[in-house]
Amino acid sequence: MADRRPILFFDSGVGGLSVLAPTARLLPQAPLVYVADSAGFPYGTRSEAEIAARVPALLGRLAERYDPRLIVIACNTASTIALQHVRAALDVPIVGTVPAIKPAAALSRTRVIGVLGTEATVRQPYVDDLAARFAADCVVLRHGSAELVAIAEAALGGEAPAVAAVAETLRGLTGQPRGEEIDVIVNACTHFPLLEDALRAATGNRVEFVDGGPGIARRIAHLTEGQQWPAEPVPGRAVFTARSARTEALVPALARYGLVEIEGL
Template sequence: MKSSNPIALFDSGVGGLTVTKEVMNEFPDEDVIHFGDTLHLPYGPRPQKEVRGFAFEIIDYLIEILNVKLIIIACNTATAAALKIAQDKFEVPIIGPVKPGAKAAIKKTKNQKIGVIATKGTISSKAYHKEIKLLSKEVEIFAKACPEFVTLVERGKVTGLEVEEVVEGYLASLREVGVDTLLLGCTHFPYLSQVIQKVIGPDVNLIYPGREMAIQAREILSALDDLNKQPKIGSRTFYVSDLDNISYDFVKVGREFLGLDELQFKELPIFDKPNLTQGIK
């Protein structure tokens, strides 16, 4: 494997761009590929076996066709369903958000009450429960599945009265039990962080593991001596599995979030769809 090979991230949709932003900042001289499985979003309500199958197809394509040197699963549901098996199955390093997220939450909490919000799939898997309890037996965990958050983000709705009403409906119970730390267990949720903070309270720590994942990626590549050794400005390429299932409103939000002049997606035929050359801006 060449040290100049790209780093890849994938998510169930385009919400994982929150992690891609951190990776782009951490690796300005590395080529970075983002893939969003918009054909099958959302992953949250799907059975773990089905999600695992999607993840394995994506990982196999990224390794065999795009020759990536490290893969970040920028999706908590896919991480819960596939990470441990994928790490044994594939030779390329693969990481996910659960472990770094749990560590960061435990580090921040003072009253030992941690809230975890995520998709139904992630909550039902108890991935964060298990990881947090491995690190601390004293912490109380209050979990809440928030499936509508993903829908809002994919529609490009991240602020406004509608968003505040939905967030209030989900988070009121966590506010009442007094959590002092709230772990955003879905890569879509940081887009809603402004509203989430307003609803849950200004003194509650919001934890999102994107930054920790980027640092972990650097540590792994450094240990393997696989950091890019060719001085250059890294390329950024954005793919999806279904161009027709992207909200133009979200593209606008994503472009602003990433600080890019334009955000262009291309369709990648991982799931035997035709390869379209046009993108959307």
């Protein structure tokens, strides 16, 4: 009998779709459950203690309800703060999402790279460690933006992102000393690849943007290699921890990602 256990993706909002999409392309038969913690959104402005307590408890409930074969924390903030706590609490393989500083450093010619994430992510010691390990010969500039997360959520709901507002956020990086030398920016929030066109327009296509989505998809494929999947595709499921007019506005976009069944937790 085919194994119908899903891969479960978890984020505070819809940013994790930038990880789900490349995974679905690699594993088209995989049942997918996408969970947005809309009751706790946004994580980037919450305290580390709150996230460290909330995420493992919530994922414990979700593991009981959906029996996933693997959980993807498709959120840089939750991963850099709570990943170790989740792995200690759950007997399920866990894949985290961390800023793609290593590939950014490999691409950079100016040796000045930017890390664009939430305020909570960019201040984490985990980011210090990644920079020291993989970009020791680079200047690594950081900027946290809650506004860009909100713009990405609104864009998925059908609101065209204002390039001027995106450009203003990017000046938080480029306005720093040596910021004008940045040639690669790490999208250290899974929401931000959803704004790739606006980000490129705001930089005049002079900067390369990198994120961890494709690499995470390859990691998931490796971890599930040899496992059985349903013979026919299973409709994807989106779960919100709180439903509202804002989450309902996202339903058409979720369908484009194959998430056609919508639930509340």
